[in-house]
């Protein structure tokens with residue numbers, strides 16, 4: 250029903266303020282009632298004591314009856330609260346009765362019925378259509394009765410209720426308006442954030458929500474959103490770069506193939522020349538399939554799909570075979586390939602994929618070595634991990650490029666790498682494969698000195 254948070258907060262705020270007002274009013278009412286009641290009781294006790302004392306003096310000093318009655322009358326006339334006084338003697342006759350009482354309606358009638366009650370001051374309802382408090386006290390042979398109307402207490406209480414009745418709606422209105430304005434002030438900032446965030450779409454990811462520098466929750470929302478937009482910006486740029494690189498890598502061999510085939514069609518080439526053209530076109534096709542296959546593997550890995558099988562692999566056999574392949578490949582360029590170490594270890598994984606990962610490193614080591622260089626390969630068992638090292642004494646990688654060589658299509662020397670048929674995907678593929686085996690791959694390199702790649706994979710637990 251209430252979809253706006255602003256409205257909900259305002260209503261909640263009003264409810265809390267109003268409940269607080271009710272509780273405070275109730276406490277004040279109770280406190281006032283008990284204070285007034287105590288003070289009325291006190292006045293009645295004081296009055297009875299004064300009259301009782303006066304009556305005792307009358308008995309001991311045998312004063313004139315009229316004097317006493319006048320004294321009591323005067324005293325009551327000056328007393329600020331309206332009071333009823335009755336004094337009875339032991340013979341059952343009225344010694345004094347205040348003029349506001351009547352013979353047929355004596356206080357004694359009520360007192361006789363209730364006199365045993367505790368506390369000794371009791372309330373009588375319906376005394377001449379109103380309520381009074383009544384108390385009695387013995388003074389020698391006399392019985393002094395005093396009564397006072399309860400209106401003395403009720404009037405201020407009723408006035409308080411009227412004030413509460415008027416203040417209640419006022420409190421509701423003030424807290425509704427105040428709550429709404431307060432909520433509006435807070436939500437205005439949030440609305441600004443929402444409006445700006447809405448404007449920032451894929452084409453405006455360079456934009457940021459203006460930071461008002463506040464350290465409150467809204468400031469936190471702004472900085473979190475800005476960080477998120479920055480991350481999106483980086484991802485979008487990477488995606489765009491990736492698509493551009495991928496299409497560029499495929500465009501070049503396609504263009505080469507097209508030119509070769511057009512030439513072959515136009516020219517009057519003999520069968521040998523035609524075969525040569527077809528063979529070169531086939532090379533380009535193979536190159537493109539390799540790129541597409543690699544891209545598919547990376548896409549699967551990005552999507553969180555399983556890219557490897559899990560079998561028991563004798564890693565020492567695999568490393569020994571790849572070493573032999575490396576020897577053959579490197580022999581054309583008089584590069585020496587040394588097998589440093591070969592521990593017997595097994596891992597759980599995918600034989601073909603692991604071979605591909607290692608061969609990519611060996612391929613690089615040969616590609617980026619100078620003729621007559623040296624490559625070292627080794628496999629070690631270290632605690633519960635297998636460690637493979639492939640190092641070369643080649644051209645090395647400049648420090649500023651080291652952080653990016655595992656990125657897709659990243660090549661330090663574009664011209665050189667492409668001449669050698671490289672698309673810049675080899676290391677990205679190796680990394681994806683090794684990480685799929687819960688392992689890791691890292692590099693150390695010094696430009697013009699050489700490069701060392703290390704692969705770490707967890708051992709198979711029997």
Ligand SMILES: Nc1ncnc2c1ncn2[C@@H]1O[C@H](COP(=O)(O)OP(=O)(O)OP(=O)(O)O)[C@@H](O)[C@H]1O
Nearest residue numbers: 613617645654660661666671672673674675676700
């Ligand atoms: N052993 C190495 N020595 C020097 N530079 C290297 C070495 N290995 C990789 N690099 C640098 O890192 C870049 C990325 O390597 P990667 O294997 O991903 O791509 P590539 O070899 O260029 O192409 P591809 O492997 O797809 O055929 C290379 O272009 C190269 O500049």
Ligand SMILES: [Mg+2]
Nearest residue numbers: 609613675676
């Ligand atoms: Mg490579």
